[in-house]
Amino acid sequence: MTRRALLYLTVITGAGLTTFPFLWMVATSLKDAAESASPTLDLWPDRWMWSNYIETFRAAPFGRYFFNSFLVAFSVTAAVVLTSLPAGYAFARLRFRGKNMLFVLVLATMMVPFETTLIPNFVLVHRLGWYNSYAALIVPWCANAFSVFLMRQAFLGLPGDFLDAARVDGCGPLRFLVWVGAPLVKPMLVTVGLFAFLGSYNALLWPLVVTGTNAMRVVQVGLTVFSGAEGVRFDLLMCAATIIIAPTVVLYLSAQRHFIESSVGAGIKG
């Protein structure tokens, strides 16, 4: 009995330590300037300053940053789903010449470390005249090998009878893919979409190097600019961190199963 109590005590303490920075962040974001400037463990603000959040949006163009971040992340997510679904289907279900060679090439790009492509892509984006534009933020990320690979695995896992049944009913392969195939691999589509969204929304290095003005900055870059400013208030910084983290936490809590199963899938089958 005591053993079990000790076990619970340990894991709950661990969870408390893990989540403490977030609790402290939210608490500090709601304290007034004086209280937040002299930090304590006290997570209950003396005065609840909800107006801090409005002030944060006034102190830096976070509205614009958020618009950019969401526009980019949603576009990338939609594009990744639309490119990896047909490609995964083709690699899993179609017979054509050069299939294996093409698939090996796709897998090879999965092994390429991000840093190798950083400089050439940066130069390429400049040559295309895309510097400081949505195209630069979105287009290079519209397809990735890992998503193609995941979609292929999902289609390989489907029994072949579905396609045959659809064929007999006079359904062509494209109609099959859209109306029958896509719903059947929906769990994997959601996983691929979640990865794409989070990866795009949380990215720092690429948006940092291809944007140069506030009009084009995404939240992650905007926050580094904001927190680098001289004499910025703690409470406003914590407001900014809270509103940037909030969408991903909401997404995570509402699609938890997908997050955890996909990490697990990567670990076990990897």
Next chain:
Amino acid sequence: MHHGGPKLTIGAILAAALFLVALVFRRALWNALDALLTRIDDVLEHRRGRGKGDGPLAAVLLTPALGLLAVFAFMPLLWSVYMSLFSSPDRGASFVGLSHYSRALTSADFWHAVRITAYYALATIPAALALSFLAASFLFRIVRGRGVLRTLYFLPYVTSVVAAATVWRAMLNPNVGLVNTLLDTVGLRPDRGPMWLLEPRGVLSFLTGGLIPESVGPSVALSCVVVFDIWHSSGFLIVVLLAGLSTVPRELEEAARIDGATWWQTQRRVVLPLLSPTLFFLIVVSLVRAFQAFSSFFALAGFKGRGPAGSTENLMVYLYNTFYEYGEYSYGAAVATLLSALLVLITLFQWRYLGRKVHYE
């Protein structure tokens, strides 16, 4: 006040209007899409000939993904190596052979960055794995509340590194941060207490009370980045390890316990060997990530990722600074190639020597 300007407002209104129209007429849109798909299917069926494979269809389905991958993943790979052999990426640049490589390999800054990357990987990976293994095996033992606790442990992993680093920076601020304030209250802060993220002196010197010289080993600032990344990444490790643990047969553990094995003996002789494929996967993934760590250095350590006195300048930060701050694209490409080669070598080494010890059932 900052406004996005009239263009932004018009764009947002247009997007919303389009969305509404699509919602109202979605039946008609689906039908139109279906008609279009049928049309393409018919054309492809027509061109297909007599059972000679699905070539045309595959071309239609693969072109978007493969085209993008070719332009933004495959071509850059070759171009990177190519441009590293020239004075610049511009047309008409002069061929300089391997001189960028020899410059990197004889540069003290480059080797400093290699050392920082090595410190970071060697400190982060074993500690993160050990802590996550403990957390996972504890979590595995409890039944009630496991789901909630797992959710909490995984939470940092989905949050943005930049935002989380902002919180840590506030807590680690040497003058008005939470950590030093708390240390002060309990009277634990010596006069020459660490400045945390602003401290370029060695962490070993602080831990041994000055026994080890300050210039030896990683700096306190780098150690803060290490602790931050252990916190940020352990959720992923715990979740994967939990899944791995659920594949270990309970009877084996029971048998070991009945035979009088202690907890540690059971873990070492029974659980860890059975878990080795999972551990191996996690080590490989963690190493790749350690070599690509940038956001936490940039957002947490400050000074464009270099940290105090350059003591957190790892290879990615060095790469970023050479190409973005100094505009040395070709030299940067050479550094990137060296970095990738190092990564490939280490991964191969792992497969060869560590992979052999992995126990597959």
